Amino acid sequence: MMVQKIAIIGGGIVGSTAAYYLSKDNYKNYDVTLFDEGIGQATKAAAGIISPWLSKRRNKQWYHLASEGAALVAKIAHDTNMDEQTYANDGTIITRDDQASLDELLKIALKRKEQAPEMGDVRFVSKDEIKELIPIIKNSPFDGLFVPGGSRIDGQLYCQHLQRMAEQRNLNCLNGHVTLINDHKLKFNGKSFDFDKIIIATGAWSKAILSDLNINLNLRPQKGQLIEVKVPDDIEHENMPVMMPESEYDFIPLGHGKLIIGATHDNDQGFNLDSEKSVEQLLVKTADNLISNISTNDILLSRVGTRAYTYDFGPFFGVIPNHESLLIGTGLGSSGLTTGPLVGKFLVDLIKGNYVDLDYYQKPINTYIN
């Protein structure tokens, strides 16, 4: 068989997972190059929560993608021996201010569990139990539900891990900006390179890179910022669940005295990557009634990234119509760590000629491309 030359543009969760799947079965049939600029990458900035099962989003196709995506993240973590810093399955707690909402969520969970057993046995947790599970929280104002299957990943470590594995087989990684010359040719570092197939995994920047080929995407950027703060280290509780209060910021305890608070959703700042002091203050303030004595002095770092959104919040992926050698996966919004791995795998399935029932997971791709 002829070796196919494949380019992946973008080294976030979609591109890195695609590289991993191209390095698995029949990898000698593929010669793969991953180009990544890395600036503003959503994957690297993300909070890392994987827990889609209780979402009240009505879009069924999105739910199929997210629930199967969450299962795939767990499988990849297991198959590739990810360490606890990269992937941790410590559960998630979702709180609500009234019992009726919790009852309704529990009902959703029980129904969905038939199709998604990996969410585990979802159960009711009182304010006191929440404090026991997450001792850095001095006091939870509300009761909640505990979802044992919930997990968190470190997006940057996840991508590095999969890229390093693929590099041992058929992947070459190059750092820098790429432009497209035509459906088979791209420009990098002043030189042009030819490929049989090109995977566009450029997140929020996909509209920009494809505009050179007069392909217009329905896609917009959204800025997200979060902070990592120092909290008291409790060596008996290094593994704590993530806490997701309703319409508030999430709390992601990393253990070892570190906690992530975030993230914001700002639609008015385009691709701006400045971390804002006012946002840091706001995030600390929301944590103030949950955690004792926290102040802006405890901030260890701020992370900013750009998410990609379509008009109806639906991700899209597949071969670009009328451009057989170009594949794309983007528009993952605020749940891309959950859906991105499956999107990356599907793109590789399409390259390998494996059947994927795309309609089960998304609207027709030309809804988002013209």
Ligand SMILES: Cc1cc2nc3c(=O)[nH]c(=O)nc-3n(C[C@H](O)[C@H](O)[C@H](O)COP(=O)(O)OP(=O)(O)OC[C@H]3O[C@@H](n4cnc5c(N)ncnc54)[C@H](O)[C@@H]3O)c2cc1C
């Ligand atoms: C603050 C924040 C918190 C989040 N929290 C969560 C969460 O808890 N759970 C969850 O599921 N999702 C979360 N998300 C969403 C998730 O991070 C994204 O949906 C997902 O990471 C998008 O992955 P991607 O591979 O499509 O794009 P990205 O990760 O953005 O990667 C695209 C890459 O392409 C590169 N690139 C672009 N153009 C070019 C070019 N021309 N040449 C070379 N390289 C290029 C970029 O530099 C970048 O590295 C969060 C996002 C943010 C910003």
